[in-house]
Amino acid sequence: MRAESSTGTTAGDRVRAFPFPFAQDSYRYSTNLGPAGQPVQTPAGRWGDSVLHIDAGYEAELSERQAILSADPSRMQVLPHMRPAAWDAMLTLMQELAAAYPESMTLRRDSAGTFWWTNRRRGIDQRFVYGDPRTLPQEPLAFIGDQVQEDIVLLDQREDQLFVDAGLVCFASNWSFGFDLGMSFLEIHGPVPRVHDTGVIARAQQLVMRLQPDAPYRRTNWSLAIGGHLDLSTENYPEWGPGRDRIHDVDDAAFGAELHLRVEVQHLLRLPESGCVMFLIRTYQLPFEVIAEVEPWRERLAAVLAELPEDMADYKGFSAYRDRAVDWLRARAASAP
DSSP states (O other): OOOOOOOTTOHHHHHHTTOOSSSOOOOOOOOOOOOOOEEEEEEEOOOOOOOOOOTTTTTHHHHHHHHHHHHGGGGGGEEEGGOOOOHHHHHHHHHHHHHHOTTTTEEEEEESOOOEEEEETEEEEEEEEEEOOOGGOOOOOHHHHTTTEEEEEEEEEETTTTEEEEEEEESSSSSOHHHTTTBBBBHHHHTSSOOOOOTHHHHHHHHHOOOOOTOOOEEEEEEEEEOOOBBBBBGGHHTTTHHHHHGSSSOOOHHHHHHHEEEEEEEEEEEETTTTEEEEEEEEEEEEHHHHHHHHHHHHHHHHHSSSSSSHHHHHTGGGGGHHHHHHHHHHHHHHO
8 A cells, every 4th residue: 555655744643653652551572573564553543554764864864874873883784694685675665765755755766677767856867776785875784774763673584493694783672683684583582571371472483384375464652751862773872772761750741841752663574585584673752741642552551551461561671760651641631521
């Protein structure tokens, strides 16, 4: 389905397109994988029409990514055996962009096999030969990473496991792509509470390894964050970590403005040429003061946070201010007209 143009979007559009992640008043880890490209209706609007989503933050987020990469080039790494997968990922993402945003993105191929990519939002008009690095101004993952708001992780499938062997990740939430590079899917999820006893991660890996080309899947993940920073990587902890202490000292108005519900829409695609799996992570954030304006969201978020087991709240990093977040939301309900 064709995505809507993001030209002229407003703060209200951010709310209408927000992927509120809770379908009930409690939350536990699950695979929660479903087919991609199916729109989801919410009390404020809808989301999920396409694999890639461009909104009013497009240019600003890409500028932030460029600044992060300039300061820390290790946020993009491709192990040597994954170079074909990087080309595969680039072309697949171009095809997704052209399908979702045909008014500003086009991909053509001439009779000689040369591709012609146009991104009018970014002022890009590039001809290239697939697999020939001399025909691109950057490595393929860097080139396409400068045109999508999603972080990109490429998983190699071998030895009946998945391995994180390439990616461009600038907006991680309390993890480090550089640290995880080369690790298996199961190793990366080792610290997550409850998921191993319940078998969630093992089942998720089996589902992902059965992915077929042209049949992408998606899931959501969530956390709470302070200050609206996109880069919550462990490398950047000195910038965002102190906010967890400062939040205790702010008044209620500042609390609602500073505390955000952070949601990741994660897409999984089997790349057609290399056979690797592409894992896309798109991050959305809304402050509590905005969430509270949508009554069903306000009530459900309060219920989920109140019921969440302590070990999960601690792993997600908000156990110290979880009770205040619940009280704040419920107080907004009590004062609503």
